[in-house]
Amino acid sequence: MASFGLGKMSDFLLPTLSRKRDVDCIIRDTLDKVLVLRFGRAADPLCLHFDEILSKTSREVSKFATIALVDVDSEEIQVYVKYFDITLVPSTVFFFNAHHMKMDSGTADHTKWVGSFHSKQDLIDVVEAIFRGAMKGKLIVSCPLPPERIPRFQLLFKDV
Amino acid sequence: MQTAVLESALPFSSKKAMSKSSGENGQDFEFCEVCRLNHDQGRRHKYFPSHARALAAVLARFHGKLSDIRFFLRNPSSLSPEHAVLNHLWCLFCRCDLRELGSSFACSNTIKHLASSEHLRNLKEFLRKHGGGMDRVDSFRVSEAELLKWEKGCETLNNATTSSCERSIGPSTGSSKDIQYALTSSDMDNFEKNSINSFVSNASHSVMPLQCPTNENYDNQHDPAVSGSTIGGFIPHIATSWSVDIQGNIGLPGTYVFGSVSRHLSDGHPSCLASNAKSLIGWPLRNVIDQRTDSNGGSNEVLQNFTPISLPAEACQANMHTGAPPPWLEISEENMANNDPNVYRLALPSSSTGKSRKLNPKRVGAAWADKRRAELEMEKRGETLPKSCDANWLPNFGRVWQAGTRKESRKEFELEKRKLHENESPSGFSSKIHPYISKRMCVRSDEDCVPNGHVKENRNTL
Numbered sequence: 001m002a003s004f005g006l007g008k009m010s011d012f013l014l015p016t017l018s019r020k021r022d023v024d025c026i027i028r029d030t031l032d033k034v035l036v037l038r039f040g041r042a043a044d045p046l047c048l049h050f051d052e053i054l055s056k057t058s059r060e061v062s063k064f065a066t067i068a069l070v071d072v073d074s075e076e077i078q079v080y081v082k083y084f085d086i087t088l089v090p091s092t093v094f095f096f097n098a099h100h101m102k103m104d105s106g107t108a109d110h111t112k113w114v115g116s117f118h119s120k121q122d123l124i125d126v127v128e129a130i131f132r133g134a135m136k137g138k139l140i141v142s143c144p145l146p147p148e149r150i151p152r153f154q155l156l157f158k159d160v
Numbered sequence: 161m162q163t164a165v166l167e168s169a170l171p172f173s174s175k176k177a178m179s180k181s182s183g184e185n186g187q188d189f190e191f192c193e194v195c196r197l198n199h200d201q202g203r204r205h206k207y208f209p210s211h212a213r214a215l216a217a218v219l220a221r222f223h224g225k226l227s228d229i230r231f232f233l234r235n236p237s238s239l240s241p242e243h244a245v246l247n248h249l250w251c252l253f254c255r256c257d258l259r260e261l262g263s264s265f266a267c268s269n270t271i272k273h274l275a276s277s278e279h280l281r282n283l284k285e286f287l288r289k290h291g292g293g294m295d296r297v298d299s300f301r302v303s304e305a306e307l308l309k310w311e312k313g314c315e316t317l318n319n320a321t322t323s324s325c326e327r328s329i330g331p332s333t334g335s336s337k338d339i340q341y342a343l344t345s346s347d348m349d350n351f352e353k354n355s356i357n358s359f360v361s362n363a364s365h366s367v368m369p370l371q372c373p374t375n376e377n378y379d380n381q382h383d384p385a386v387s388g389s390t391i392g393g394f395i396p397h398i399a400t401s402w403s404v405d406i407q408g409n410i411g412l413p414g415t416y417v418f419g420s421v422s423r424h425l426s427d428g429h430p431s432c433l434a435s436n437a438k439s440l441i442g443w444p445l446r447n448v449i450d451q452r453t454d455s456n457g458g459s460n461e462v463l464q465n466f467t468p469i470s471l472p473a474e475a476c477q478a479n480m481h482t483g484a485p486p487p488w489l490e491i492s493e494e495n496m497a498n499n500d501p502n503v504y505r506l507a508l509p510s511s512s513t514g515k516s517r518k519l520n521p522k523r524v525g526a527a528w529a530d531k532r533r534a535e536l537e538m539e540k541r542g543e544t545l546p547k548s549c550d551a552n553w554l555p556n557f558g559r560v561w562q563a564g565t566r567k568e569s570r571k572e573f574e575l576e577k578r579k580l581h582e583n584e585s586p587s588g589f590s591s592k593i594h595p596y597i598s599k600r601m602c603v604r605s606d607e608d609c610v611p612n613g614h615v616k617e618n619r620n621t622l
Contacts, residue, residue, distance in 0.1 A: 020551070027555050029536070031529045032519060083573050085560045097525025098532070100557045100566065111560050134524040139558075 014055050014067055016042070018074035026068055027098050034065040034101070034131045039072050039081065040090035047090045050116035057120045057127075064131045088114050088153055094127075096134035103130060105143035105150045115151030122149055194218055194290050206291040215292050219300075222252045226300065229274070232267040233306055236313035238321070239266045253282040253300070265314050275302040 017023050027035060038054060040047035051069065058067045072081055072089055080086075084093055092113040094101040102110045103126070117123045125144045133141035143150060187200045195214045199205050206215075229249070239247070239260060247260040249270050258270045273279055283300055287293065302310075478484035519526070552574075556566035559573070 024553055028532060031532055032523075079554075079577070082577075083554060083557060083559075095555065097523070097529045098555050099525040099528070100555060101524070102558055109560055111558055135520050137520070137522040137524055139524060 014051070014058060014069050016069040016071060018071045018077065020076040020079060023070060023077065023080060026066070027095055030066050030095065031097060033096075034061075034127055034134065035095040036065055036067045036127060037070050037093045037095065038067070038090055039070045039077075039084070039086050039093065041071065041073060042069075044089055046116055050090045053117055053120055053123055057123050060120070060124055061127050065127045084112065085109075086112070090114075090116060094130050096130070099134075099139065101130050101134060102140040103143050104140060105145070106147055107150065107152065109153075110140065114153050118149045192290075206289070212291065215290055218252065219292060219296070223299065225249060226274075229267045229270055232265075233271055233302060233310050236310055236317050237266045238317060239263055239268070251279065251282075253286040254279055265317075268314075271302055271307065271310060274300075275304065275307040 015022075015026075017026065023037070026037075036054070038047075038050065040050065042048070042051070054067050054069070061067070070077055070080070072086065084091070093111070094103065094113075100111070103113065104110050105113070107114070113126065117126070122145055129141050129144045133139075187202045189198045189200050190202075190205070191198050192205060192211065195205075195211050201208070205211055243266075244260045244263060247267065249258045249267075250256075251258055251273065254273075256273075258273050260267065260269050263269050280297070280301055283297055284294070287297065480486070523529075554570055554573070556570055558566045559569040
């Protein structure tokens, strides 16, 4: 059963998924819209900040994107954590018509967005870029944000 | 030092306009109503060119308003209550608002005020104070002679309306003659220009409720003067010419009058109204009178120029008089009924027909989206799907450290998962991955080295 996570000042509820079946359903049933899956924890401060931005932005992007939160601590979700190589939270994976969308943001990992966003507009720009690329048939798009607004992280190969 | 404020008895000098402080000229500041400014020029102010210009503009504006009132002074006409609310005039000299509430004739209250002695007194005071010449007094007031004339006209109008209401249906030559007399007594030249109010007043009082059908089967016996077919063709012409006349000459919205015309045409007696309309438009009255006084056949001379409109029999059954809906509404209702499913389909965000047409067929996962949409529709209809979602289903994902297609990365992951499960079987071998330790690190700790050179594995778990 998906629970709903409520941001502090959000006016739109985001579904929090803790079962693999729910994640499968949302990936399969989100058609012709970008699916934004945030993998993180509700207690993590950076995740909270990111959730705030997501909930505030959900309405603006509702016409071309669907946002959902995934709890990384859930047991059923671990298969996705391993499959998506999620080592840092929050990590956001994008899908379009059940196809994984990559974004080249100049970081080492193009398969997901690691970290939060500086503002709502940054998130909207990123989601819009992914949507536009997907509508053109591209599986990987360039990040529209300037480098200073892209969070940096170190990618370790298997904890090394 | 406080200066005493002079309270003028004149109504047009406001008390708040008087300033208490004295100006540079040593005189008190006064507010000029014409120029709308405070000045300390005293009586010299009215000779200044700016004041003269402002005064000329103000008087010209008021004179224009009075010209409209003078028309009704020459042509008395009755005023309907709904128009009475709209009519009002601001008297510049008396500084009062003149409203026509409760008056039965157009501009009645205004005309009476302009003829009053109080207005004359205020007018003289205004011209004396602000200049403009005392010879223009008569142009801003109504003389007693004009007032008497107007009152006679009103009286005649009252008599005419009461007499016309008492008459029976049919071409009332008497009423037309009375109206003709009322019209000839006033200025006939203005009929072409401003005949709306007169027409309305005459129509409202002289038209009787329709008691005979006005279709093509109208029996001539009921109306010996005019035949029904000619009437049918006559009325539209009158209405058309009337509206054109209004819009061309007067500039007032012809819709209201046209509406009143149509209303009276439907309710009133056509022949009677037609005669009145004809006379008011300014057509030569002689023609109308001659037709009225002639025999019954002679009255058809003018009416024969028009083409009668023959209505189909079906049209008589359902029309605006019977309360039937107009044909364009019926068509739109049919269209709404036919188009409802389509509209509903388009309104659905997940509708396949609407979205598939708009979306790029080359977009990512287009085939998957169409297939999945079809499956969802089947599920909605209640049909069972041949393949249900597998619990081990995973989307194609381009993993970070893998090369190759996404399908291969998914297979690789599934292989790893299978191996992991096998390794967690009773063998109990822990498959923890340890970090790489270089030879140098091993050289540093020579004590740990085995004499044959093999490096002892450091089992530091992370």
